[in-house]
Amino acid sequence: MRITLNVWRQKNAQDKGGFEKYDAPNVSEDMSFLEMLDVVNEGLISAGKDPIAFDHDCREGICGMCGFMISGVAHGPESGTTVCQLHMRKFKDGDELWLEPWRAKAFPVLRDLTVDRSAFDRIIASGGFVSVHTGSAIDGNAIAVPKPAADLAMDAAACIGCGACVAACPNASASLFTSAKISHLALLPQGQPERDRRAINMVERMNAEGFGHCTNIGECEAVCPKEIKIENIARMNRDYICASFKDRPAVARLAD
């Protein structure tokens, strides 16, 4: 099959960037989307041109590295799939596609289709963890975890942090990501001691990174390759509102 690609090319963060047209004449329907780009890049390299830069790592749909917009949809037309697991059989011979990087102030473009998602790391660093005192491991069954809670926590923890939710949101909101990270700990007993502080810190970090607000339209859920539910956003909202009332400054801060 033959595919025409309009790809966003941008040399670096300062470059203005623009679309360039590429022809992919011999695409096999068994190729993944990234393999198709690999072939296009082979051609560019042998012609002495710069290959198209795109993020990728595991190519199994589980690492969260890959992702860009394919004709206006994050990770392309197949739902519940990362772009590395999207196959060319989902397209038709003669299709013309537009490839764009995630667009958000908090995700600056590094080069072509590659964006800097360090903002997500900083949100995690602000509270997406449980503090554990080191020492001998406790007994595995010492803390009872209800099965439904474990399942919901696991569903939320499936988030691979690819950034498609931000990319698909008209407000470039990181609510789905942040809420998934707040939820998977909030649902487990181990996450309770820091639950309020976590919600406040992670929400404030999310705001400080320059992501937009959530308007509950659900586009994030629709493109999420891990099918994270916006129910998590409601849980984040609930935890944040409750925490705003429950949270007290630490004793040390009161003494200041």
Place this chain on the structure above:
Amino acid sequence: MSSAASPACDCGPLGRFVSSSLGKKAIMAVTGFVMFGFVVGHMVGNLQVFAGDGGVKLNAYAAFLKNTPALLWGTRIVVGLSLVLHVWAAATLKRLSNEARPVQYKMRKDIQASVPSRNMFWGGISLLFYVIYHLLHLTVGVASPIAGTFSHDNVYGNMVASFQNPALVGVYVFAMIALGMHLYHGLYSLFQTLGLNHPGYMPRIRTGAKVFGALIALGFSSMPVAILLGAVK
């Protein structure tokens, strides 16, 4: 989590709540619900235009409100304050949203978002202009088409005189469709925003929001349309 705790501002818990996007959304949800409550009461009261008594009941109801300043002004203050906070939060959040995506996509498709949910801001702006006109038209009585003949004691007469004008009826019906759509997404959305979400309830909440949005749009639109068609005179 002793490490974190770098507050967004030195303004106490309330200041931090209000300065966050979630806090502003919560304010929008609560104030929106207050205004929804007002809109229901306003519609039920005004539906007395259909009493078929030439406006006796409706005008008596208006006189009752006027003679109960605690109720009238209490409502005006609460609803007015809600409107101000709602618009302030919307404007602030919209600015954040615009700043969050400085470079637009060449192509961006919505996969499933409903039309009302995608047009909350511009729908809201339309409603704001409508509310200003509506107050000048039927509360203050200085806007056309009845600026000269407006009477503070004859609500029924003001309505009947106004809605002979098809263009005005069109404006009112259009505004009520916008209100119905705004309420559809708003009523559903407020549960999500306040964290009152449950997979067992959300489909019912969504249906309920649709029904209430449609009832408000139909209920309000029925009055100018009935007057235009001569069913109420």
